[in-house]
Amino acid sequence: MTFSLARPSTIVEALRLLADDTEGPTAPLAGGTDLLLDLDDGRSTARRLVSLDKLPWKTLAWDGPRLNVGATLPLARLGSDATVRARLPGLSEGVDAVGSLALRHRATLGGNLGRAAPASDLLPILLAVDATVRLVGTAGRRELPVARFLRGSRQVDLAKDELIESVSIPEARLSTYVWQRVRPANDVSQVGVAVARSGSSASWRLALGGVLPVPTRIPEAEVHLTEERPRPEDVELAANAAATHARFVTDKRASEAYRRRLVATLVRRAVARAQIPPGER
Amino acid sequence: MTSEVALTVNGAAPRRLAVPDSERLLDTLRWRLGLKGTKEGCRTGDCGACTVLVDGETTLSCLTLTHEVQDRAVTTVEGIAEDPEGRRVLAAFAAEDALQCGYCTPGFVVSLTGIRKELGASAPDSAVIEALQGNLCRCTGYLAIVRAVARIGNGNP
Numbered sequence: 001m002t003f004s005l006a007r008p009s010t011i012v013e014a015l016r017l018l019a020d021d022t023e024g025p026t027a028p029l030a031g032g033t034d035l036l037l038d039l040d041d042g043r044s045t046a047r048r049l050v051s052l053d054k055l056p057w058k059t060l061a062w063d064g065p066r067l068n069v070g071a072t073l074p075l076a077r078l079g080s081d082a083t084v085r086a087r088l089p090g091l092s093e094g095v096d097a098v099g100s101l102a103l104r105h106r107a108t109l110g111g112n113l114g115r116a117a118p119a120s121d122l123l124p125i126l127l128a129v130d131a132t133v134r135l136v137g138t139a140g141r142r143e144l145p146v147a148r149f150l151r152g153s154r155q156v157d158l159a160k161d162e163l164i165e166s167v168s169i170p171e172a173r174l175s176t177y178v179w180q181r182v183r184p185a186n187d188v189s190q191v192g193v194a195v196a197r198s199g200s201s202a203s204w205r206l207a208l209g210g211v212l213p214v215p216t217r218i219p220e221a222e223v224h225l226t227e228e229r230p231r232p233e234d235v236e237l238a239a240n241a242a243a244t245h246a247r248f249v250t251d252k253r254a255s256e257a258y259r260r261r262l263v264a265t266l267v268r269r270a271v272a273r274a275q276i277p278p279g280e281r
Numbered sequence: 282m283t284s285e286v287a288l289t290v291n292g293a294a295p296r297r298l299a300v301p302d303s304e305r306l307l308d309t310l311r312w313r314l315g316l317k318g319t320k321e322g323c324r325t326g327d328c329g330a331c332t333v334l335v336d337g338e339t340t341l342s343c344l345t346l347t348h349e350v351q352d353r354a355v356t357t358v359e360g361i362a363e364d365p366e367g368r369r370v371l372a373a374f375a376a377e378d379a380l381q382c383g384y385c386t387p388g389f390v391v392s393l394t395g396i397r398k399e400l401g402a403s404a405p406d407s408a409v410i411e412a413l414q415g416n417l418c419r420c421t422g423y424l425a426i427v428r429a430v431a432r433i434g435n436g437n438p
Contacts, residue, residue, distance in 0.1 A: 002302075
């Protein structure tokens, strides 16, 4: 499908273009690795794209114990950062899981959040570390936890004249993301499991991908993971709770029943892996 | 809508072209510039046959709008021999007969060149091969490609 493309240089101009529907439905374009496919097969009806390429958001910086990732930073640059791999290993592992290196040179964290795919490899870890999304719009700036930003399958709390500006992610040295696929390379995960334990939380947080309607935390599993090194019987309870309480989809990649069994295994694997230092995994 | 874009391809002086806003770099390269070395495989970002370098980084030209590479340097397989790393890759592919039907080969050659530049000459073969996972060979001729990677790793292309 054909569309027109605007490439604004300022945030103000980008927001003005997004609010203006006179040329037809308008959508923001980050890396385009998901949106362009939707345009090709008609799942997106956008007739004008507003490219975020020239906005000053390809940034990566630690602010004390929090990592700020600009919305349009290519995932490859996030994945190759040694400080991120040491201080937020689960995030690096989520990035490694996305497509191929060439795809990660274009795909972005902001795009992954904004598209809110059920099988996203990045949303589980953002939920498990309790990341915050920072938005900028014509009405001003606001920020909210990723858990509240995600409203449903491919639905997010983002106004028409609003953009994701950055993501603020707390350090979590005890974190990991594990996944299962039909083929390890270049495939979409059947299920992904992220676990993390950060300073402020009293227990491990656990979030699943490949579930309905969108990646989500499973509090019923987290209650069993209060200890820094959970006992095997508690891990078992958490694994069973995750398999019981999540809503799974049956699709071409896996049946609901298979996903349910997979989740229990991946939860056991994730809790064990998260306790291994990043360099030794 | 169609508007003008300045494209810098394979080190030549920037060339101004009128290109529809929604056109992919893959189509501009093949059909406007006649650079047919860049192949269309899946057109969904899964196979890597359309890989080019944009400012030296491997990029899927099927998922990149032409207007988004304005002011950036594009390298296709036709220009890869201008790069010392590209020449090493070409020599290793030739020495190992690392192709069967050849359709995926331009993508592999460009990808491997970009990966070697990005990971550095001392990167272990295993890391290079892992980074090559985005390139598929439907003939499944992977063993010779892996041998080509090892040949470069040994400094003996």
